[in-house]
Amino acid sequence: MKIDTSLTIPQPPEALSQAGLQFDEATEEDFDEIMAMSQDIYGGLDYLPTRYTSWLQETNRTVIVARKEGKVIALESVCVIDDGETMLVEGLRVAPEERGKGVAGVLLRFCSELVKSKFPEVKVTRLTRDDPLGPKDFQKYRVITKQGILLVRFKAEELKLRLSNLISHEGIFSSLSSPSAVRLDHKSIHQLYLTTDLMHGVLPNATVIQDWQPFKLLPSNFAILLKKNIDWMVDDESNPTVASLCTFPFKVPIGDDWYYLNIDMFGKDLSLVQQQLLCHLQCHMATLKGHVMCQIFLDQALWKPMADFCHNALNLELVKEYTEQCVVESDV
The missing domain is CATH 3.40.630 (Aminopeptidase)
Structure with missing residues (x-):
């Protein structure tokens, strides 16, 4: 299903190189491309292959792929929980050749805007990380636990x-x-x-x-x-x-x-x-x-x-x- 890209919020200067990205709702047909894109994730221990199909069936979840020249280069999933007040961000994947170019930030902002349009009662974004938090993270996020x-x-x-x-x-x-x-x-x-x-x-x-x-x-x-x-x-x-x-x-x-x-x-x-x-x-x-x-x-x-x-x-x-x-x- 094609997504109305008019929902995309303005891109900051560092993401200008990402002009031309197309956003679609993920489908079963995207599975092979997504698996190929993320085969090195977690040293081959990626959970996504076993979750992907069930994610597509969850009514409170939005799964979006980003394409560049028709090829899937990124994926993001957002699940709405806590009585509709929290959007839980999960499953970010970016193709190896596109990492470090700002794709993740553009995709996340697009997903956030899309979810807020579908679930206007959402108040917070929540995510779980296993990488060390830096000063910029503490300016942006509150630590829950x-x-x-x-x-x-x-x-x-x-x-x-x-x-x-x-x-x-x-x-x-x-x-x-x-x-x-x-x-x-x-x-x-x-x-x-x-x-x-x-x-x-x-x-x-x-x-x-x-x-x-x-x-x-x-x-x-x-x-x-x-x-x-x-x-x-x-x-x-x-x-x-x-x-x-x-x-x-x-x-x-x-x-x-x-x-x-x-x-x-x-x-x-x-x-x-x-x-x-x-x-x-x-x-x-x-x-x-x-x-x-x-x-x-x-x-x-x-x-x-x-x-x-x-x-x-x-x-x-x-x-x-x-x-x-x-x-x-x-x-x-």
């Missing part, structure tokens, strides 16, 4: 054996079956997160961050979250100290039998965080195979002891040193 990012890698069969040996012979993970890691059904999730304030002290800034997406505790947001394949856990439904959300494994482009697993951990109790990590891994061991990249988001102070735990107790390979997930927003 930060989490540490722990990225580990393992072979599924090796971890299955390791977990089996630890449980059978060393007995140190008997907590796997303890009530310290309680899986929640939809009714329990709704009850705990929306009808009480128990989670306010557990979540960072009363925000559910699920796989890079930050949500306020609102029924409309949970209507979105509960449509996803996510495992929800807490240590205690009546008085939670630690909570976690785990995506189902998804394939990534780096090669055959490569999967990604994202686990969002909330709370500061190291032992409970360890127990819930183990439970999430156990839950997916039956279906996991091949190589697995596991991204764990957690309280910054827990990063080092959790990195040691993953390496020493589970024999997982640490892929990166400490990095941060930072949720920021600005007024529209």
Whole structure:
């Protein structure tokens, strides 16, 4: 579907070279071009191939591609959340030969104007970053919250054996079956997160961050979250100290039998965080195979002891040193 480019706001001097860009709503037919454009993203660990089709079906999401001389050179996605007050910017992709030329800024401004025309009640733009924020960023954005990012890698069969040996012979993970890691059904999730304030002290800034997406505790947001394949856990439904959300494994482009697993951990109790990590891994061991990249988001102070735990107790390979997930927003 062609977009009315009259919605494009005036371009600043540094973006004048981008004259002639054409903006379209993304379609299934664009998939191959987009994949080719972004094949080096995240070192071949891009989530977009598994999300693209579902994104096109979300009624609260706008996905735009930029073309130059008929060729797709960039993509941006904006999802409207928080009762229509927040536009969440995700999935920016720019073709390698066009990076550093101002394409991203032009596309983002176009998407913002388009979304505001469709959802006039939008008040803020929110995004999640993992790159260091500089002085200009702090002038532009407010920081909502930060989490540490722990990225580990393992072979599924090796971890299955390791977990089996630890449980059978060393007995140190008997907590796997303890009530310290309680899986929640939809009714329990709704009850705990929306009808009480128990989670306010557990979540960072009363925000559910699920796989890079930050949500306020609102029924409309949970209507979105509960449509996803996510495992929800807490240590205690009546008085939670630690909570976690785990995506189902998804394939990534780096090669055959490569999967990604994202686990969002909330709370500061190291032992409970360890127990819930183990439970999430156990839950997916039956279906996991091949190589697995596991991204764990957690309280910054827990990063080092959790990195040691993953390496020493589970024999997982640490892929990166400490990095941060930072949720920021600005007024529209």
